[in-house]
Amino acid sequence: MKLGVITPQGWTGELDGWEPERAWARTIAVAQQAERIGAESVWLFDHFHTVPRPTDEITFESFTSLAALAALTQRVRLGHIVICNGFRNPALTAKMASTLDTISGGRFELGIGAGWKRDEWLAYGYGFPETKQRLAMLHDALEVISRMLEPGASTHATYEGEHASVRDARNVPKPIQPTGMPIMVGGNGPNVTWRLAARYADELNLDGLSPDEVREALPTIRARCEEIDRDPDSLAVSVHLWWGMPDMQERGSVRQAFLADYVELGVSRVIGLVRESATSDEALDALAEDARAAGLELE
Numbered sequence: 001m002k003l004g005v006i007t008p009q010g011w012t013g014e015l016d017g018w019e020p021e022r023a024w025a026r027t028i029a030v031a032q033q034a035e036r037i038g039a040e041s042v043w044l045f046d047h048f049h050t051v052p053r054p055t056d057e058i059t060f061e062s063f064t065s066l067a068a069l070a071a072l073t074q075r076v077r078l079g080h081i082v083i084c085n086g087f088r089n090p091a092l093t094a095k096m097a098s099t100l101d102t103i104s105g106g107r108f109e110l111g112i113g114a115g116w117k118r119d120e121w122l123a124y125g126y127g128f129p130e131t132k133q134r135l136a137m138l139h140d141a142l143e144v145i146s147r148m149l150e151p152g153a154s155t156h157a158t159y160e161g162e163h164a165s166v167r168d169a170r171n172v173p174k175p176i177q178p179t180g181m182p183i184m185v186g187g188n189g190p191n192v193t194w195r196l197a198a199r200y201a202d203e204l205n206l207d208g209l210s211p212d213e214v215r216e217a218l219p220t221i222r223a224r225c226e227e228i229d230r231d232p233d234s235l236a237v238s239v240h241l242w243w244g245m246p247d248m249q250e251r252g253s254v255r256q257a258f259l260a261d262y263v264e265l266g267v268s269r270v271i272g273l274v275r276e277s278a279t280s281d282e283a284l285d286a287l288a289e290d291a292r293a294a295g296l297e298l299e
Contacts, residue, residue: 001263002040003291003298004238004271006081007031008278009065010058011047012243015278023058030277030284031069034076037288038298041077041109042069043271046084048120063096070104075299077107081240081271082186082205084115086126086134090141091157091166094148101175108175110145111205113186114138114193133163135192140164142185142200149174149181186240190220198224203236203268211261214239218265241272248272251286259294270296 007030008014008023015023031042046062049055062080070078078100083093093112101108114134115121121128129137140161147157148171157169175181186205187193197204204221206214214237222232239262241248247258262270276283292298 001259001267001296002269003038003288003296004041004043004077004081004269005030005034005039005277005284005287006043006045006271006273007034007069008273008275009044009060009062011045011051012273012275013050013055013057014273014275015058016050016055018058020058024060026278027060027065028069028072029281031073031076033277033281033284035073037284039076039288040269040297040299041079041271042073043079043081043111044069046080046082046087047117048124049117051117054119054123063100066108067100067103070100070107073104075107077109078104079109079184080111082111082113082184084117084120085112085138085141086115086121086129087124090144090164091148091169091171093141094145094171097145097181098149098171098173098175101177101181102173106175106177109182109184109203110149111184111186112138112141112145135189135196137163138193139196142183142196145183146200149183151180184238188217190217190224194221194224195227197221198228198230198235201235203238205238205240205271207240208242208245209239210245211258211265214262214265214267236268237266238269238271239267241270243273243275248274251290255287255290256294259291259296263295 044062097110118128140163157166182202184203185197185201225232274283
């Protein structure tokens with residue numbers, strides 16, 4: 001199991017009261033420290049307002065921030081956990097992702113979900129469709145994105161869906177990764193989201209599930225793959241560890257045992273924000289120490 005680090009971005013209030021230039025410098029510093037401590041990947045949220053309530057505080061936009069971090073890191077994989085599909089035309093998302101893959105030297109992974117934060121949707125003029133419609137929008141988006149990212153220099157994407165369509169759309173450059181750009185679908189919905197992951201994704205990211213909850217989920221995830229004759233072992237399963245999970249906040253043996261439970265379950269990677277990393281280099285050093293003790297693979 002590998003370790004992904006979410007860099008401070010402001011969404012959880014970790015940068016409240018900071019001047020933008022100082023805050024951005026810290027975002028860079030944490031991403032570079034994550035690379036030094038052996039983390040496999042660096043991630044950002046895709047949000048516009050702070051949580052749980054929108055405040056007049058910093059929340060850096062994710063795509064522009066990742067493009068900058070791509071130029072300021074060397075080894076770590078880069079991605080969103082996860083983008084809100086409704087915020088961008090999916091063909092544009094594919095174009096931006098392909099460009100980011102080139103900027104990063106083939107290190108970008110596209111994480112995507114249906115979106116949920118109602119206040120952001122409404123404030124930015126997207127409306128807020130019902131859950132069923134947001135999931136239908138995600139289905140069409142994954143069709144468009146998959147076709148836009150399909151290998152082949154002369155591939156022109158065409159798809160006609162209820163919520164998204166493309167007609168003879170060119171996407172050059174394609175992702176430069178030899179095996180294609182990995183797609184990660186994020187969400188906990190067993191009936192729709194996990195079926196979409198089985199059909200379109202390389203990885204399913206479970207949001208904030210405990211080891212016991214992951215253990216309960218795995219048979220259903222495997223079944224979603226088997227429904228379409230996909231080898232369940234070909235769909236990686238990762239977990240977003242919320243910053244507020246008590247066992248993640250406890251350094252030492254408690255956090256080590258917590259992480260080791262995910263290792264035992266065969267989770268491919270865990271991805272988390274350590275809010276204290278906004279003000280302390282020691283916070284990520286301690287996480288790396290606990291991760292190694294738990295059996296994670298650090299670079």
